Amino acid sequence: MISHPFAYRSPETVAEAVDLVSAAPDRTRVLGGGTWVVPECNRGESSPDVLVDLRRAGLDRIELVDDVVHVGATSTYAALMSSSIVDRHLPMLAAMARGITGGGQLQSQGTIGGSVVAARPQSDAPAVVAVLGATLLLAGPQGERRVSGEAMFEGASRSGVRPDEILTRLEIPVQGAARWGYYKLKRSASSWPIATAACLVHRDGSGSVTDARLVLGGVSGTPVHVNINSVLVGDGVGPDRVDEAARLAAASVHSPWDDELAPGSYRLAVTHPVARRSLAMALPQEDA
């Protein structure tokens, strides 16, 4: 239970929400699904004067617009799992949502926007959003601005969303024919990820790899982008090059994340196999 007194607001438009948040950014918390904010308030770690609940602000639509999927910030994991647009055009995002722990209640309440703004190193969403090339739309008192998913994560639990702004939606280009892999290492079925790897591989008509992207999650304070194009672009990709790309991933982790789930040394040690499994999902023949 939240024991301190607070005002609850439930705006019906983004403009109204921005007005509420920007009136007193330091004393206001935005609620997406509240799965993170409410426990923090219950524990007394946060005691905002105002809670601004976005669930009636019309930010839960998922639409396809010219080969770009618009995912409203308050779309829940359950909505991502049941959307035919996400299933068809962003299967990696759907798979990520299916793998979120916490059961049906968490999946029906937790939002993609809340996970992105919270920017926790151990969360699934940041690396997936980054590898998919998402652009984030932010609304604030000065109007709207766009930030790339790559530039979004500034530090552990620190996204580029300012206290007087609201994340309204993610714009994610369709995956098209790109093959993908998403692998996460967890302690148990119900625990948060220790390390994740998300990759996308594009090929031309002859099967040559034209673009390959890999982003690691959980292993550092922010998602780690690995330049695997230098190893995988071209034809003749085989197990050796897949392994080399995974080794490159392990070498790209410079400040391993350390927490109660696992020490940094463990995360460093598992990065290679986690990256390799993700790459093997996207390149099954080449890895055989």
Ligand SMILES: Cc1cc2nc3c(=O)[nH]c(=O)nc-3n(C[C@H](O)[C@H](O)[C@H](O)COP(=O)(O)OP(=O)(O)OC[C@H]3O[C@@H](n4cnc5c(N)ncnc54)[C@H](O)[C@@H]3O)c2cc1C
């Ligand atoms: C039991 C349990 C299991 C979990 N398992 C996993 C897991 O396996 N993988 C994983 O990645 N996560 C996991 N989580 C975390 C969960 O996924 C996140 O808490 C959830 O996605 C956050 O979304 P939310 O909408 O509930 O966030 P909220 O609690 O509503 O908000 C989180 C933060 O973002 C801000 N915020 C929210 N929406 C917006 C917005 N649109 N604009 C601006 N600011 C905003 C809030 O003010 C707050 O600071 C778990 C949580 C629990 C409780």
